[in-house]
Amino acid sequence: MKDNIPSGRKTGEEKREYPEDRERRNFLKMGLAVTGMLAGGTIISLISTIGKTFAFDAYREKYPYKPHYSMVIRQDRCIDCKRCLEACVSTNHVPDYGWRTIILKRELSASIDQKWDFIPILCNQCNNPPCVRTCPTRATYKDKKNGIIMMDYKKCIGCKSCIMACPYNARYYNEKRSAIDKCDFCFESRLSKGLKNVACAEACPADARVFGDLSDPGDRVFKLIHQLQKPVWVLREEVGAKPNIFYMKG
Amino acid sequence: MASSAQRRILPILKPALGRVLSGGGIYLIFVGVFALLTLIGIVAGIHALFIAGTRHAYGTYREIPVAILISTYIFFVVASTGLCLISSLGHVFGFPSLLPIARRSVYLSIITILSGFLVIGLEIEHPFRMAIYNILSPNLSSNIWWMGTLYSFAMVFLIIEFIFLWRGTHGKAVIAGLLGVITEVAANTNLGGVFAMMHGRSFWYGQYLPFYFLLSALVTGCAFIIFFVVSAHKINRLVIDEMTAKALEVVGKLAVFFLIIVIIFTSWKMLTTSVGGVSAVEAMKALVTGPYAFNFWAIEVLAGMIVPLILLFMSRFKNILLMFTAATLMIFGIFFMRLDMVVVGQIVPLYYELGVAEFSRLHKYTPSIHEILVVLGGIGFCGLAFLLGEKIFAGFRKEDSIPAAEQTVAVPEAKEMP
Numbered sequence: 001m002k003d004n005i006p007s008g009r010k011t012g013e014e015k016r017e018y019p020e021d022r023e024r025r026n027f028l029k030m031g032l033a034v035t036g037m038l039a040g041g042t043i044i045s046l047i048s049t050i051g052k053t054f055a056f057d058a059y060r061e062k063y064p065y066k067p068h069y070s071m072v073i074r075q076d077r078c079i080d081c082k083r084c085l086e087a088c089v090s091t092n093h094v095p096d097y098g099w100r101t102i103i104l105k106r107e108l109s110a111s112i113d114q115k116w117d118f119i120p121i122l123c124n125q126c127n128n129p130p131c132v133r134t135c136p137t138r139a140t141y142k143d144k145k146n147g148i149i150m151m152d153y154k155k156c157i158g159c160k161s162c163i164m165a166c167p168y169n170a171r172y173y174n175e176k177r178s179a180i181d182k183c184d185f186c187f188e189s190r191l192s193k194g195l196k197n198v199a200c201a202e203a204c205p206a207d208a209r210v211f212g213d214l215s216d217p218g219d220r221v222f223k224l225i226h227q228l229q230k231p232v233w234v235l236r237e238e239v240g241a242k243p244n245i246f247y248m249k250g
Numbered sequence: 251m252a253s254s255a256q257r258r259i260l261p262i263l264k265p266a267l268g269r270v271l272s273g274g275g276i277y278l279i280f281v282g283v284f285a286l287l288t289l290i291g292i293v294a295g296i297h298a299l300f301i302a303g304t305r306h307a308y309g310t311y312r313e314i315p316v317a318i319l320i321s322t323y324i325f326f327v328v329a330s331t332g333l334c335l336i337s338s339l340g341h342v343f344g345f346p347s348l349l350p351i352a353r354r355s356v357y358l359s360i361i362t363i364l365s366g367f368l369v370i371g372l373e374i375e376h377p378f379r380m381a382i383y384n385i386l387s388p389n390l391s392s393n394i395w396w397m398g399t400l401y402s403f404a405m406v407f408l409i410i411e412f413i414f415l416w417r418g419t420h421g422k423a424v425i426a427g428l429l430g431v432i433t434e435v436a437a438n439t440n441l442g443g444v445f446a447m448m449h450g451r452s453f454w455y456g457q458y459l460p461f462y463f464l465l466s467a468l469v470t471g472c473a474f475i476i477f478f479v480v481s482a483h484k485i486n487r488l489v490i491d492e493m494t495a496k497a498l499e500v501v502g503k504l505a506v507f508f509l510i511i512v513i514i515f516t517s518w519k520m521l522t523t524s525v526g527g528v529s530a531v532e533a534m535k536a537l538v539t540g541p542y543a544f545n546f547w548a549i550e551v552l553a554g555m556i557v558p559l560i561l562l563f564m565s566r567f568k569n570i571l572l573m574f575t576a577a578t579l580m581i582f583g584i585f586f587m588r589l590d591m592v593v594v595g596q597i598v599p600l601y602y603e604l605g606v607a608e609f610s611r612l613h614k615y616t617p618s619i620h621e622i623l624v625v626l627g628g629i630g631f632c633g634l635a636f637l638l639g640e641k642i643f644a645g646f647r648k649e650d651s652i653p654a655a656e657q658t659v660a661v662p663e664a665k666e667m668p
Binding site for chain 2: 154159160163171178238
């Protein structure tokens with residue numbers, strides 16, 4: 001595919017749009033958009049997800065973090081058994097008044113088969129994180145190596161501006177930690193200790209949550225995101241936070 | 251060292267204390283009430299932060315993380331910006347008719363910042379960490395960091411300005427005043443930016459709020475000046491002299507001018523939001539026809555804008571009682587304007603448009619007793635500092651005796667003063 005692209009387009013003329021490219025892209029987008037519409041309302045196709053979620057084409061080739069931790073949620077596989085929530089609570093000592101991840105329920109009244117849609121949510125580990133920008137003391141930051149949004153608890157002043165800024169309702173004030181708490185992809189409890197998977201994904205009996213490295217072409221997450229048959233989308237794409245939690249069905 | 255300081259301060263403090271104690275029965279009752287409110291507010295805040303926990307003591311929660319305490323902070327610091335700007339028109343930018351209110355306005359600007367700091371200090375979970383890590387680990391892309399830092403600098407400049415004004419060295423006061431104006435405006439618009447740059451909250455997001463904060467600061471400044479200048483004359487049992495009456499007339503006209511612009515702004519905010527995204531429309535519906543409709547129409551619009559406008563026109567900017575009533579209503583309305591802005595921006599759930607059962611209804615917020623007490627503590631502190639300031643600085647009357655030569659240097663138009 002790459003070999004067919006004239007060399008001039010690779011460098012200085014990358015941004016130039018060629019009619020034949022546009023036509024091809026529009027056709028592909030239309031097809032995927034139709035698929036997306038049929039598959040569930042607000043979803044967007046893979047091409048528009050990648051194109052809009054990540055501003056630069058280069059991002060597709062080279063993800064900014066190594067490993068670039070990400071999660072794909074296969075929404076239709078979730079049966080709301082809540083084992084992921086239990087695993088998260090016990091692994092990360094989440095108190096009863098807070099949560100790092102929950103499962104939302106959407107009633108599908110018009111559906112002839114499945115009546116409920118279950119949508120697990122958690123911190124989206126955004127590439128353009130509003131919480132990091134707003135924190136006055138850099139208590140919350142994006143890890144330069146793996147892209148996880150981390151907390152430096154001792155610096156947290158508890159102003160709660162990050163809770164206000166987060167478009168995904170992923171943060172709460174943890175009294176025991178005396179700081180804001182959030183999902184860190186189990187970095188503190190598991191990944192930093194050499195484990196490869198997060199607690200919620202490991203506990204899921206339906207394999208609805210797939211955790212992995214988006215920068216590794218051999219990883220399941222990479223393969224699920226880069227396939228073209230099934231639409232992939234993100235939540236609240238319009239915010240422009242460039243999330244790293246992807247959703248799909250099937 | 252200590253004894254020389256004592257020698258310099260004691261001769262000032264003793265007569266000041268004498269003036270406070272001889273202020274009269276009603277004055278002392280008000281001082282006592284405001285002092286008590288301040289104390290109760292501080293105790294309530296400390297209890298909430300360090301004993302009960304804010305989760306139990308405050309009405310805020312995960313979905314509404316900030317509410318009346320932040321809106322009260324905004325109310326005070328925005329008032330400070332307005333006071334600073336209006337007072338600077340006189341002694342920094344050379345409008346002589348506003349000179350008689352300069353010292354009191356600068357003083358009010360300082361105490362309103364302090365009142366705001368008191369309230370936010372009892373809202374933030376770790377005020378001591380803030381003092382440390384704001385310096386050791388600043389985030390220069392954070393509007394909150396800039397806002398806090400700039401307001402702190404503004405307070406320092408205002409204190410310096412006040413000292414120079416008090417000493418009558420107007421040249422230096424102009425420089426400090428100008429620095430105060432610059433930092434106040436920067437801090438104020440950054441405060442607007444805190445909300446305006448939250449791209450996940452469509453009710454706030456956009457360039458509207460920073461400018462609106464500045465504009466509403468001017469309205470608040472005018473209202474505060476009228477309210478406190480008239481109150482001060484009551485406290486000091488003085489008749490408002492001709493120069494002060496003239497200054498109040500100018501401030502009253504400015505209030506009308508800025509109020510009309512705020513009304514136009516608010517109208518257009520409503521209109522543009524009504525065709526925005528689902529979340530913004532839902533928030534606006536809650537404000538205009540939903541649970542916040544009374545706050546909006548009765549308090550913000552009617553009591554805070556329409557009635558004051560009518561009263562100010564009726565007063566012809568000379569009837570002090572009508573102007574005072576208008577200013578009181580404006581202050582009352584502006585307080586709720588801040589509260590509504592902060593709360594309504596959060597009541598639409600972030601996943602509302604996803605159509606999920608958990609977030610299908612608007613969030614609710616009711617202030618807790620602790621929060622109300624902290625708010626009253628902030629108001630109490632402001633009132634207490636005002637009452638004490640009136641006596642300690644002898645009604646700020648020294649401004650009438652500014653040497654004519656110095657006025658000419660700092661404010662060339664001063665020659666035209668009646």
